[in-house]
Amino acid sequence: MRLARFLKLYKIKRFSWSFIRFVLIAGLSFVILYPILQKISTAIKHPSDLYSPIVVWIPENYTLDNFKNALSIMNYWDTLFNTFALAGLTTLLTTASCALAGYAFARLRFKGSKVLFAGVILTILVPPTTILIPMYMNLREFSLGGIIPLLTGRTVNLLDSYWPFILTSITANSLKAGLYIFIFTQFFRGIPKVIEEAAYIDGAGVGTTFFRIMLPNAFPAIVTVFLFSFVWQWNDSFYTTTYLTSSNVMSTQLSSLPYNLSNVLGNTTNSDPFYLSMVQDTGILLAILPLIIIYIFVQRYFVQSVERTGIVG
Amino acid sequence: MMNVLKKMGMSIRTYEGQKVLWGILFVSPWLLGFVFFFLIPLLTSLQYSFSNIEASSEGLQMTFVGFANFIEALTVNTNFNRQLIESMMDIVINVPLIIIFSLFIAVILNQKFFGRSLTRAIFFLPVILASGVILTLESTSLVQEINQQNAASGGLANALGAFELERIMLRAGVNEFIVSYLTGAVGRIYEIVSQSGVQILIFLAGIQTISPQIYEAAKMEGATGYEAFWKITLPMVSPLILVNMVYTIIDSFTRSPVTDLILSTGFDNFNFGLSSAMAWLYFVSIMLILLISTYFISKKVFYQE
Known part of the structure; x- marks a missing residue:
């Protein structure tokens, strides 16, 4: 009898917890999804629905005009291609160089490597704003410590090209690269040393061990760094708007979108700010759409890989 | 040789x-x-x-001026002081909220329930969405603003809810400061949710590395889920609290208004000296927060070895 009551109580408790959990999760999911849903709803709305009091979410008149406008103003397909090229290139280079550095810091210790690792931590901690202005001046008159002027007689202006991104990512100093080196270091630390020793006994040198044995094992870490690097480069407005002034990539397009909008739409049709905002929302939606599509396919690797990267100790 | x-x-x-x-x-x-x-x-x-920089035809002319730039940033410039303190306050207020929230969500997402993978996918979405330029544009969206206004006027219960909660807690004798902190957190829920994607990810991964045997043993001894959280999960993930704290603080760099101020001083007004002084003050104050909080938290962190 008492046992039955206890079981009943237990069941009630469990049921109520899962109910609370459901409400909580549903609510928070809505909070997260709200901006996207909002944008989708705005994007397919006809301008006349903007002032209609009965339209909140589902529009009365559907239209694709917003998409057409945003596509043409953002120069979408070119921009998409450029962004893919830039983000893909920097991601590949960053992952490669960070993996090398991470492995060296984890396993190939030499005198002073601890000091250098402290340098990595320093790059994580210093806000990028602090070094941005000297970086900008440096890249505008790029001399590589005086080597380039010796060869060609003058400095090179690297701004407004992809070179700043390529150079920083090849040398593992691009956006948040310190974090990626940290991830790789932690991961390689977690791989048993025995594996390397076995490879050495079987006649593999250090280079072979790294490329043939450690790298394939590091797949989770590589995926994690790849994802983070790609997404953050895609969204980055900080470096991109500073280094690239005229090129079309997604984040420069987005940050100049309000201006372009009022230029193009403001003069020809109605310069209604709500209408402009509507097209702007559509533009944002278009900009993050590729990311969301990629995300749907790779999100299940997210937890799996972070779990195995050893950031967690 | x-x-x-x-x-x-x-x-x-x-x-x-x-x-x-x-x-x-x-x-x-x-x-x-x-x-x-x-x-x-x-x-x-x-x-x-530390210098005054003038751009001329021969390039940059630097003259050493000592602490003048720092003094100007702190006493003459009208915005810097305020924005620095504001963003420091933001960090101090948001970091505990983000960490508690993300730990809570990570614990929930680790339980088994229907639709778990979908929920996980949704909760990691902010990693993609809440960064960089999208965030800045989002705050300027007029349509969204209007819709929110509509929603607020339509659902008066919304505002009333928070108000009611506040009153109940005050009646119950909770400290006024804590009450306003919590109700403020409810008001800024989107901000907190959108900033805690990576943190949830890290906590979740950490929780999954705790071996299930520990929980089984605790259950055999009669520990409830509540006790298991405080005695097992929390100590085991405590190193990650430190990691997450550092991450949250450095993640706040890009969304801080101080960053905008530094950039506009440098690139729009071409006052490189002042801009660099501001950047260094910002860096130093962030370091101070990091050092203080790391000092206090690392005392409590539990390491297995």
Whole structure:
């Protein structure tokens, strides 16, 4: 009898917890999804629905005009291609160089490597704003410590090209690269040393061990760094708007979108700010759409890989 | 000299020597970048912050002015003081909320329930969405603003709810400061949710590395889920609290208004000296927060070894 009551109580408790959990999760999911849903709803709305009091979410008149406008103003397909090229290139280079550095810091210790690792931590901690202005001046008159002027007689202006991104990512100093080196270091630390020793006994040198044995094992870490690097480069407005002034990539397009909008739409049709905002929302939606599509396919690797990267100790 | 070379030559043939050689080779790209794209700019920025810079036809003219830029940033500039304190306050207020929230969500997402993978996917979405330019544009969206206004006027219960909660808690004798902190957190729920994607990810991964045997043993001894959380989960993930705290603080760099101010001072007004001084003040104050909080938290962190 008492046992039955206890079981009943237990069941009630469990049921109520899962109910609370459901409400909580549903609510928070809505909070997260709200901006996207909002944008989708705005994007397919006809301008006349903007002032209609009965339209909140589902529009009365559907239209694709917003998409057409945003596509043409953002120069979408070119921009998409450029962004893919830039983000893909920097991601590949960053992952490669960070993996090398991470492995060296984890396993190939030499005198002073601890000091250098402290340098990595320093790059994580210093806000990028602090070094941005000297970086900008440096890249505008790029001399590589005086080597380039010796060869060609003058400095090179690297701004407004992809070179700043390529150079920083090849040398593992691009956006948040310190974090990626940290991830790789932690991961390689977690791989048993025995594996390397076995490879050495079987006649593999250090280079072979790294490329043939450690790298394939590091797949989770590589995926994690790849994802983070790609997404953050895609969204980055900080470096991109500073280094690239005229090129079309997604984040420069987005940050100049309000201006372009009022230029193009403001003069020809109605310069209604709500209408402009509507097209702007559509533009944002278009900009993050590729990311969301990629995300749907790779999100299940997210937890799996972070779990195995050893950031967690 | 010969001796050193000989020693080098000897050591290259050994496994250890080879490791050192490859180590230097692997680190060298990073080291080059570190020197050219980090250390030199950092030092230059420090130099800028102590000088008055004038652009002329011959290039930049630097004159040493001592602490003048710092004094100007702190006392003359109308915005810097306020925005620095504001963003420091933001960090101090948001970091505990984000960490508690993300730990809570990570614990929930680790339980088994229907639709878990979908929920996980949704909760990691902010990693993609809440960064960079999208965030800045989002705050300027007029349509969204209007819709929110509509929603607020339509659902008066919404505002009433928070108000009611506040009253109940005050009646119950909760400290007024804590009450306003919590109700403020409810009001800023989107901000907190959108900033805690990576943190949830890290906590979740950490929780999954705790071996299930510990929980089983605790359950055999009669521990409830509540007790298991405080006695097992929390100590086991406590190193990650430190990691997450550091991450949250450095993640706040890009969304801070101070960053905008520094950039506009530098690039729009071409006052490089003042801008660098501001950047260094910002850096130093962030470091202070980091040091203080790391000091207090690392005392409580539990390490298995």
